[in-house]
Amino acid sequence: MAEATYNFGMIGLGTMGRNLLLNMASHGVPVAGYDISAAQVALFEKEGEGKPVKGFTNLEEMVQSLTKPRAIMMLVPAGKPVDNVISNVKPFLKAGDIIIDGGNSHFTDTVLRDQALDSEGFHFFGMGISGGEEGARKGPSMMPGGDKEAYLTLKPIFEAIAAKVDGDPCVTYVGPGASGHFVKMVHNGIEYGLMQLIAETYEILRKGLQLEDAAIQQLFAKWNEGRLQSFLIEVTRDIFMVKAEGADHLLVNDIKDQARSKGTGKWTSQVAMDLEVPIPTIDMAVAMRNLSKYKSVRTEAAQLYGDKKPVLNVDQEAFLSDLEQALYFSVIVTYAQGLHLLTRASATYSYDLQLSEIAKIWRGGCIIRSTLLNDIYNAYKAEPNLENLLLDGQVSTLVQEILPATRSVVSTSLGAGIAIPALAASLTYFETFQSENMPSNLIQAQRDYFGAHTYELIGKEGVFHTNWMPLPSKP
Numbered sequence: 189m190a191e192a193t194y195n196f197g198m199i200g201l202g203t204m205g206r207n208l209l210l211n212m213a214s215h216g217v218p219v220a221g222y223d224i225s226a227a228q229v230a231l232f233e234k235e236g237e238g239k240p241v242k243g244f245t246n247l248e249e250m251v252q253s254l255t256k257p258r259a260i261m262m263l264v265p266a267g268k269p270v271d272n273v274i275s276n277v278k279p280f281l282k283a284g285d286i287i288i289d290g291g292n293s294h295f296t297d298t299v300l301r302d303q304a305l306d307s308e309g310f311h312f313f314g315m316g317i318s319g320g321e322e323g324a325r326k327g328p329s330m331m332p333g334g335d336k337e338a339y340l341t342l343k344p345i346f347e348a349i350a351a352k353v354d355g356d357p358c359v360t361y362v363g364p365g366a367s368g369h370f371v372k373m374v375h376n377g378i379e380y381g382l383m384q385l386i387a388e389t390y391e392i393l394r395k396g397l398q399l400e401d402a403a404i405q406q407l408f409a410k411w412n413e414g415r416l417q418s419f420l421i422e423v424t425r426d427i428f429m430v431k432a433e434g435a436d437h438l439l440v441n442d443i444k445d446q447a448r449s450k451g452t453g454k455w456t457s458q459v460a461m462d463l464e465v466p467i468p469t470i471d472m473a474v475a476m477r478n479l480s481k482y483k484s485v486r487t488e489a490a491q492l493y494g495d496k497k498p499v500l501n502v503d504q505e506a507f508l509s510d511l512e513q514a515l516y517f518s519v520i521v522t523y524a525q526g527l528h529l530l531t532r533a534s535a536t537y538s539y540d541l542q543l544s545e546i547a548k549i550w551r552g553g554c555i556i557r558s559t560l561l562n563d564i565y566n567a568y569k570a571e572p573n574l575e576n577l578l579l580d581g582q583v584s585t586l587v588q589e590i591l592p593a594t595r596s597v598v599s600t601s602l603g604a605g606i607a608i609p610a611l612a613a614s615l616t617y618f619e620t621f622q623s624e625n626m627p628s629n630l631i632q633a634q635r636d637y638f639g640a641h642t643y644e645l646i647g648k649e650g651v652f653h654t655n656w657m658p659l660p661s662k663p
């Protein structure tokens with residue numbers, strides 16, 4: 189049996205698991221990693237040469253090598269693999285040991301696992317981790333929720349390895365139960381929305397304005413220097429610099445236009461529907477990933493309807509300035525929708541989420557990090573109970589400023605036949621959000637007409653029903 193000298197154990201030495209452990213080891217934390225694959229274990233030990241790391245292909249030995257109470261994180265694919273790992277490791281653990289699920293588990297699974305493990309005397313918490321490979325190695329953003337006592341035991345380690353913004357670590361205890369995984373799921377929903385908005389902007393640039401790749405690259409580079417500065421714009425800028433191997437054109441132009449997904453965006457939309465929170469930009473992003481998969485159907489339709497060449501006849505410089513505003517507007521609306529979902533979920537599930545703290549830990553390390561998150565942080569810091577980001581004073585001033593340009597870009601692009609569903613959804617969500625009077629009175633009348641579902645009246649208490657028939661022959 190190995191000596192109990194390691195302070196943290198990992199099950200799953202994939203890219204994320206290895207890099208997170210190496211990050212800990214670089215901060216002086218002795219770490220042990222287990223993987224079923226000897227090759228992964230060897231790779232981990234090689235990458236960790238000179239650092240306090242040890243790899244195992246025997247789970248029991250890995251567990252025995254840990255100091256007590258043992259802290260073990262699982263970084264395995266969501267779903268059944270997580271339950272399998274829990275059943276496999278439990279026989280080697282003692283009451284009081286800590287199990288952390290660092291993957292993208294569905295929050296309802298985390299609730300069940302939490303209850304089961306708690307009743308057996310184990311400490312368990314779910315922790316969303318964002319930042320991909322580089323984030324894990326150099327500083328991720330982490331969203332732990334659930335067993336607070338267990339988190340506090342490990343807080344020094346997580347704070348040491350987290351990304352830092354202005355010296356503040358991008359990790360905080362977000363709330364009880366499955367709130368850590370819920371917050372991470374919404375992070376991913378926002379990620380889907382932002383990625384779709386950037387893709388639609390690219391569509392406008394390449395099809396509408398017929399810009400060359402180099403010009404697109406320069407534009408994203410320029411935007412990244414301004415208020416749109418964010419990891420996803422930065423990534424996009426870089427993608428437009430990478431050529432296909434041995435070729436003179438960009439790799440991105442060789443990639444199939446079929447976007448894959450692992451489910452977190454879909455879950456965000458599903459939960460938002462359950463909680464009756466409108467997040468149409470994110471819904472649209474999920475729907476468009478799905479539509480992208482129907483390549484052969486789209487190809488057939490393109491032949492049927494004629495593959496149109498939507499060219500924008502606009503003053504390019506002025507339009508690009510408007511486009512920057514429209515993208516920024518839609519990005520604000522996307523964060524607003526995701527954060528609104530968090531507000532409602534917090535009330536429904538008693539998570540007691542502090543949205544300013546969540547914005548704060550999203551400012552660094554994670555995929556949706558952006559300069560805008562500073563403003564979002566300030567908005568929720570000033571008004572912790574803000575129902576929707578769009579009600580913040582500074583945000584509303586900004587939104588009003590960029591609204592005309594957004595309307596112009598959306599209408600011009602739609603008019604030319606360019607598909608911009610998420611940009612349009614962001615704008616129409618906003619237009620409706622700011623309507624005191626929606627046309628929903630008519631929907632109520634229709635429901636009452638055909639189903640006697642009743643309606644309420646302006647300025648009069650109670651519910652009413654009308655016998656709308658027989659139809660008058662003349663109005």
Ligand code: 6PG
Pocket residue numbers: 292317318319320376379448449450451452453554555
């Ligand atoms: C992160 C990412 C990460 C992963 C997504 C990708 O925060 O580091 O969100 O979790 O890249 O799950 O999701 P899709 O495969 O669904 O696009």
